Amino acid sequence: MSALSRTATAQPVAIPLGEVMPWATFAGLMLMLMVYFVGTEQGAMAMFSGSTVHEFVHDGRHLLGFPCH
Ligand SMILES: [Zn+2]
Numbered sequence: 001m002s003a004l005s006r007t008a009t010a011q012p013v014a015i016p017l018g019e020v021m022p023w024a025t026f027a028g029l030m031l032m033l034m035v036y037f038v039g040t041e042q043g044a045m046a047m048f049s050g051s052t053v054h055e056f057v058h059d060g061r062h063l064l065g066f067p068c069h
Pocket residue numbers: 058061062068069
């Protein structure tokens with residue numbers, strides 16, 4: 001039996017929840033903010049006046065199926 005016949009097995013690495021939770025929370029907040037700007041940043045719900053944000057995410061709005069025009 002040669003040394004090459006032995007195969008190393010990968011061992012799973014435990015990721016502590018305390019290290020993942022801040023990044024998961026940050027990613028969730030960024031996702032919700034992105035969905036807000038793509039989905040509802042227009043008309044009475046607009047945080048910014050004008051239509052710059054609406055036009056910037058306009059294709060994403062149609063791609064995701066949000067009502068637009
Ligand atoms: Zn549209």
